[in-house]
Amino acid sequence: MTDSSRGDPESATPAGVRRQEAVADLGRRVLEIDDLDDIRRDAAAVVAETIDAAYASVFELCPEGDAVALCExxxxxxxxxxxxxxxTGPDTYAGDVLRTTEPVVVDEFDAQNDRSAPDLLADRGVVGGIAVVLGSPDDPWGLLSVHVTEQRPFADRDVLFVRNVATVLTSAIENAKMERRFDAIFDDPNILVGLLEPDGSVLDINETAMEYVDADLEGVVGEPFWKTPWWTDDGVQSDVKAWTERAATGEYVPFEADLTRPGGGWYTLEGVFRPVTNDDGEVVSIIxxxxxxxxxxxxxRELEASNERLAQFAYAASHDLQEPLRMVTSYLQLLERRYADELDSDAEEFIAFAVDGAERMGDMIDALLEYSRVETRGEPLEPVDLEATLEAVRRDLELQIEETDAEITADSLPRVRGDENQLRQVFxxxxxxxxxxxGDEPPRIxxxxxxxxxxxxxxxxxEGIGIDPGDQERVFEVFQRLHSHEEHSGTGIGLALCRRIVERHGGEIRLDSEPGEGATFSFTLPPVDEGDEDAG
Known part of the structure; x- marks a missing residue:
C-alpha cells in the first residue's frame, strides 16, 4: 500500500486532456441535473472507463458509522x-480511507504487509485500487474507489483523476444536502420563505407566504422584495429595504414586523434575512x-393585561384593607388605655396579641403593595454599580450586623442594567x-x-441553617413561610419579591442548599451595554 505522493502527472498529453475534459463534463452535469443518484452513477462510470478498472464504486457511510454501504x-x-x-473500524481498509484527506493507493493487496483486501473485494479477485474520502475526515459522507483484478502500478495521473472526480462528487453531495434542507424549509407549511437576489429582486416565494397576500407568484418574481404585497406600510417598506441591503453585505438580520392582511386584520411575522455566500465569501442570494x-x-398581550389588572386589584385591595386595619389597631390601643385599670392580666395579653396580629397584617399588606408595584412602579433599567448598592444595604443593616456580629465579604461586583432601588431590595x-x-453561630456571608x-x-x-431541597421552590411563593412567626419574624413575601424583581430584569433566581450546610441564592442580571458604558 502507498499513499498518493507521486507528484503532478503530465496533463498536456492527449490522455491528460481527455481526463480533464471528463472531470469538466461531470462538473457540468452536477450543475444541470438534480438527481444525486445519476451523478454518482456517472462518476463511477467515468472512473471505471478512464482507469480501465473492473470495479468503480461509490460507498455511503451508514448511520451507525461502523460501515460504508455500496450505493452506486x-x-x-x-x-x-x-x-x-x-x-470502517480501526485498522480497516475503508476506515483508513475515511480518516485521511489523501487518496489511499494500493498497488497490490498483501496480507503479509498488513494490507489485505476486505472480503467483499477479495471474493471478487480484486488485487489493488485507489480510494478517496468523499467529504472530509471530520465529516465524511462516504468514499469513491476504483479496483482492478490484474496487478498493475497506478500512475500519478490515475490518482489525481480519481481525486478530482471525488472533489466534484463531494460538491454534488453537499449541494444536494443543502437543497434538501432548503426544500424542507421551503415546503414547511409553518414557515414563510422567500429567495432573493443580492439586490433584493424576488427569485421565488413559497406557497405558505403566498397565502398571506392577494397576488400570484408571477406577479412578485423579479420585483424588489420591499415593494411586494406583504409590505404595504411605507414605514415597513423602508425597513425591509434596509434589512435586505444589510443582508447583501453578509449580515444576518433578524426582524419582527406587524403587517396587515389584504382583507384587514393584523398579523405579526418574526424571522431573519440570511445571506448565502459562495466559496469566495460573496453573497449570491438571500433567504x-x-x-x-x-x-x-x-x-x-392578554397575559400583560391580566397581570396589569391583577396588580391593580392587589394594590386596590391592599390599600382598602389598610384603613379598617388601622381602625382595629387604634381601637384596641384605645381600649387598653381607657380601661387599663379594669383589665386583668389575661385581657391585657389578649389585647397585646390582637395588636401584634394587626401590626403583622399591616406589614403583610405593605409587602403585598410593594410586590404588586414591581412592574408598574419600577424605574427604567439603567447602569447600576452593584458595589455601591451593596454598600448602601450594609449601612441600612448596620444595626442588625452589629447585634449579630455578622461578617459580610464581597468580591468585586460588576455594573449591570437595572432598577437601583429594586436591586437594593433584593440585596x-x-x-x-x-x-x-x-443558626447559633455569628453570620458569615x-x-x-x-x-x-x-x-x-x-x-x-x-453558612446558616440551610433549607431542605423539598422546600427550595416553595420559599419563592407569596406568603410561604418555613418557620413560625415566633421562631423568625417576616412577612413571607421577601423571596417572592426578589424573584419578581429579578424576572423583571430578564434574569432568574435559584437556591442551592442542604439542611445545616448553609444556603446560596444566585440570580442573573443583564450587563451594561457598551453604549451605556460609553455614556457613563
Missing part, C-alpha cells in the same frame, strides 16, 4: 447495491424565512435572611459575581 458502482450486480458493505407569531403575541432581603437564619454567558450571575451565600 460499475462491475457490481444490481442486488448488491445497498446491500454490500465494507467495515428570508419567518413565522407567523400573531397568536403568541396575542397571548402575551437587603437576601442579606437580612442570611443574618436571620444563621459572602457575595460573589461571575459571568454566565450573556448575563452576570450574583450569589449570596451563608
Amino acid at each position: 458502482g460499475v462491475g457490481w450486480a444490481e442486488e448488491q447495491l445497498g446491500a454490500a458493505t465494507l467495515p 428570508v424565512s419567518d413565522r407567523d407569531i400573531t397568536e403568541r403575541r396575542r397571548r402575551e 437587603q432581603n437576601l442579606l437580612s435572611n442570611a443574618i436571620q437564619y444563621s 459572602r457575595v460573589t459575581a461571575e459571568r454566565a454567558d450573556s448575563m452576570w450571575r450574583v450569589s449570596v451565600g451563608d
Whole structure:
C-alpha cells in the first residue's frame, strides 16, 4: 500500500486532456441535473472507463458509522447495491480511507504487509485500487474507489483523476444536502420563505407566504422584495429595504414586523434575512424565512393585561384593607388605655396579641403593595454599580450586623442594567435572611459575581441553617413561610419579591442548599451595554 505522493502527472498529453475534459463534463452535469443518484452513477462510470478498472464504486457511510454501504458502482450486480458493505473500524481498509484527506493507493493487496483486501473485494479477485474520502475526515459522507483484478502500478495521473472526480462528487453531495434542507424549509407549511437576489429582486416565494397576500407568484418574481404585497406600510417598506441591503453585505438580520392582511386584520411575522455566500465569501442570494407569531403575541398581550389588572386589584385591595386595619389597631390601643385599670392580666395579653396580629397584617399588606408595584412602579433599567448598592444595604443593616456580629465579604461586583432601588431590595432581603437564619453561630456571608454567558450571575451565600431541597421552590411563593412567626419574624413575601424583581430584569433566581450546610441564592442580571458604558 502507498499513499498518493507521486507528484503532478503530465496533463498536456492527449490522455491528460481527455481526463480533464471528463472531470469538466461531470462538473457540468452536477450543475444541470438534480438527481444525486445519476451523478454518482456517472462518476463511477467515468472512473471505471478512464482507469480501465473492473470495479468503480461509490460507498455511503451508514448511520451507525461502523460501515460504508455500496450505493452506486460499475462491475457490481444490481442486488448488491445497498446491500454490500465494507467495515470502517480501526485498522480497516475503508476506515483508513475515511480518516485521511489523501487518496489511499494500493498497488497490490498483501496480507503479509498488513494490507489485505476486505472480503467483499477479495471474493471478487480484486488485487489493488485507489480510494478517496468523499467529504472530509471530520465529516465524511462516504468514499469513491476504483479496483482492478490484474496487478498493475497506478500512475500519478490515475490518482489525481480519481481525486478530482471525488472533489466534484463531494460538491454534488453537499449541494444536494443543502437543497434538501432548503426544500424542507421551503415546503414547511409553518414557515414563510422567500429567495432573493443580492439586490433584493424576488427569485421565488413559497406557497405558505403566498397565502398571506392577494397576488400570484408571477406577479412578485423579479420585483424588489420591499415593494411586494406583504409590505404595504411605507414605514415597513423602508425597513425591509434596509434589512435586505444589510443582508447583501453578509449580515444576518433578524426582524419582527406587524403587517396587515389584504382583507384587514393584523398579523405579526418574526424571522431573519440570511445571506448565502459562495466559496469566495460573496453573497449570491438571500433567504428570508419567518413565522407567523400573531397568536403568541396575542397571548402575551392578554397575559400583560391580566397581570396589569391583577396588580391593580392587589394594590386596590391592599390599600382598602389598610384603613379598617388601622381602625382595629387604634381601637384596641384605645381600649387598653381607657380601661387599663379594669383589665386583668389575661385581657391585657389578649389585647397585646390582637395588636401584634394587626401590626403583622399591616406589614403583610405593605409587602403585598410593594410586590404588586414591581412592574408598574419600577424605574427604567439603567447602569447600576452593584458595589455601591451593596454598600448602601450594609449601612441600612448596620444595626442588625452589629447585634449579630455578622461578617459580610464581597468580591468585586460588576455594573449591570437595572432598577437601583429594586436591586437594593433584593440585596437587603437576601442579606437580612442570611443574618436571620444563621443558626447559633455569628453570620458569615459572602457575595460573589461571575459571568454566565450573556448575563452576570450574583450569589449570596451563608453558612446558616440551610433549607431542605423539598422546600427550595416553595420559599419563592407569596406568603410561604418555613418557620413560625415566633421562631423568625417576616412577612413571607421577601423571596417572592426578589424573584419578581429579578424576572423583571430578564434574569432568574435559584437556591442551592442542604439542611445545616448553609444556603446560596444566585440570580442573573443583564450587563451594561457598551453604549451605556460609553455614556457613563
